[in-house]
Amino acid sequence: MSKKLTMPKNVTVIGLGYVGLPLALAFSRELPTTGFDIDASRVGELLAGTDRNREVAESEITSSNLTLTTDASCVADAAFIVVTVPTPVTEDHKPDLSMLESASMMIGSQLCERSEGLPVPIIVYESTTYPGCTEEFCGPIIERESGLKAGEGFFLGYSPERTNFGDPEHTLETVIKVVSGETPEVAKTVSYTYGLIAKAGTHMAPNIKTAEASKVIENVQRDLNIALFNELAMIFDRMDIQSSDVFEAASTKWNFHRYQPGLVGGHCIPVDPYYLTYAASKLGHDSKVILSGRSVNDSMPEFIAAKAGSLLRSQGIDPNSAAVLILGAAFKKDVVDIRNSKAIVLAERLAIRFGSVHIYDPLIEGVEVERDGARFAMIDDPLDSGVKYDLIVLAVAHSEFVVFVNRLEELLSHDGVVMDLTGTFTPGSNNKTLSDVWTL
Numbered sequence: 001m002s003k004k005l006t007m008p009k010n011v012t013v014i015g016l017g018y019v020g021l022p023l024a025l026a027f028s029r030e031l032p033t034t035g036f037d038i039d040a041s042r043v044g045e046l047l048a049g050t051d052r053n054r055e056v057a058e059s060e061i062t063s064s065n066l067t068l069t070t071d072a073s074c075v076a077d078a079a080f081i082v083v084t085v086p087t088p089v090t091e092d093h094k095p096d097l098s099m100l101e102s103a104s105m106m107i108g109s110q111l112c113e114r115s116e117g118l119p120v121p122i123i124v125y126e127s128t129t130y131p132g133c134t135e136e137f138c139g140p141i142i143e144r145e146s147g148l149k150a151g152e153g154f155f156l157g158y159s160p161e162r163t164n165f166g167d168p169e170h171t172l173e174t175v176i177k178v179v180s181g182e183t184p185e186v187a188k189t190v191s192y193t194y195g196l197i198a199k200a201g202t203h204m205a206p207n208i209k210t211a212e213a214s215k216v217i218e219n220v221q222r223d224l225n226i227a228l229f230n231e232l233a234m235i236f237d238r239m240d241i242q243s244s245d246v247f248e249a250a251s252t253k254w255n256f257h258r259y260q261p262g263l264v265g266g267h268c269i270p271v272d273p274y275y276l277t278y279a280a281s282k283l284g285h286d287s288k289v290i291l292s293g294r295s296v297n298d299s300m301p302e303f304i305a306a307k308a309g310s311l312l313r314s315q316g317i318d319p320n321s322a323a324v325l326i327l328g329a330a331f332k333k334d335v336v337d338i339r340n341s342k343a344i345v346l347a348e349r350l351a352i353r354f355g356s357v358h359i360y361d362p363l364i365e366g367v368e369v370e371r372d373g374a375r376f377a378m379i380d381d382p383l384d385s386g387v388k389y390d391l392i393v394l395a396v397a398h399s400e401f402v403v404f405v406n407r408l409e410e411l412l413s414h415d416g417v418v419m420d421l422t423g424t425f426t427p428g429s430n431n432k433t434l435s436d437v438w439t440l
């Protein structure tokens with residue numbers, strides 16, 4: 001190991017969101033760790049033991065050794081800096097690197113204040129991005145702000161986040177962590193440091209670009225697989241074939257891989273593919289397959305809204321006066337996150353066509369989801385209200401909705417329609433009271 005590179009004695013995590021907070025807490029069990037965020041209200045809540053994302057229990061925060069701060073000077077003398085800030089897309093689906101840029105500027109300016117004689121810091125990016133971003137976008141910003149050179153005054157690494165929030169099985173402890181560094185020696189140090197918390201082990205990618213690419217294609221693949229099944233579901237609906245029956249039959253072949261059609265929302269699967277297609281387009285490649293998958297998945301709320309109208313009309317119910325209940329507002333099962341939720345987009349589409357639209361999500365009480373001009377509203381437990389609905393759409397398969405699956409009939413008007421977008425109902429089997437459920 002070169003004199004410049006030593007095993008890190010402390011960690012600083014920049015950005016304490018879904019990714020950063022659990023990561024900082026995990027590191028704090030192994031090394032002195034500081035968590036920094038620019039959002040003072042977030043840090044204030046965490047200091048009081050509250051994680052608004054409900055991923056981490058109060059006792060875990062209050063009993064930890066993690067230092068929480070909004071003071072950027074914590075970065076100056078840090079040994080191992082991990083960046084976990086958001087990487088969304090702009091309205092026209094281009095990477096929005098503004099938060100990576102500001103975090104990198106802050107790191108660069110703080111490195112100017114670094115105490116003499118400390119080992120060279122390693123800066124590892126965890127934010128999902130396109131191949132090349134860490135070394136070609138972030139590194140030069142740190143160089144510009146600090147006057148230091150990458151590979152001399154600081155070292156770069158990349159380690160993608162791949163835990164699945166809302167899923168207790170796939171966590172930081174149980175999932176292999178991909179790691180990389182700008183040299184093999186840096187990669188080894190990054191691997192050693194993550195190895196302290198990634199109990200399932202690390203996989204060392206040959207370089208940073210490879211690690212960046214590996215993360216983005218995980219979500220490209222998932223997006224495309226679901227898009228294929230969404231398209232198949234749309235085709236079979238026109239053919240009056242139950243798509244789940246087709247998938248079940250096809251699944252008996254050894255090499256058929258089954259996916260569940262449905263709404264694709266959130267800030268990873270529908271966002272990350274655009275990072276790759278953007279980088280590909282800069283190199284003159286038009287990513288036709290990836291982008292057509294995106295367009296199929298984005299069309300699902302409109303397809304479902306149109307289908308809902310025809311189902312109601314076939315039952316003799318006038319959509320203009322129909323009452324609709326959507327179960328689930330979050331972007332996926334068992335999370336409190338409504339960013340880029342397609343259940344909300346569906347509510348908007350239904351609100352254009354139907355008399356009234358209510359959304360019930362027991363996990364996101366108190367969150368304002370009404371959008372300008374759209375006639376839909378969050379409600380409290382509909383089982384307590386006595387209201388009957390002409391259309392009930394199960395949009396998100398929260399574990400808490402199990403009770404609704406067995407009591408939907410109490411909420412349904414005479415001739416009302418149930419649509420299941422989640423694969424919770426196996427037609428005719430797991431619900432004894434509802435004979436007819438439209439499923440994707």
Ligand SMILES: NC(=O)c1ccc[n+]([C@@H]2O[C@H](COP(=O)([O-])OP(=O)(O)OC[C@H]3O[C@@H](n4cnc5c(N)ncnc54)[C@H](O)[C@@H]3O)[C@@H](O)[C@H]2O)c1
Nearest residue numbers: 015016017018019037038039084085086087103127128161
């Ligand atoms: N949430 C997931 O399921 C998930 C999974 C894998 C990868 N990722 C990726 O991880 C990254 C972070 O995602 P997230 O869901 O944790 O985001 P998040 O929005 O939950 O949290 C990000 C945090 O960063 C803070 N922040 C923003 N700019 C900052 C800055 N300049 N300095 C310090 N703090 C700053 C915000 O205040 C916020 O608290 C993204 O690139 C995302 O694509 C997310």
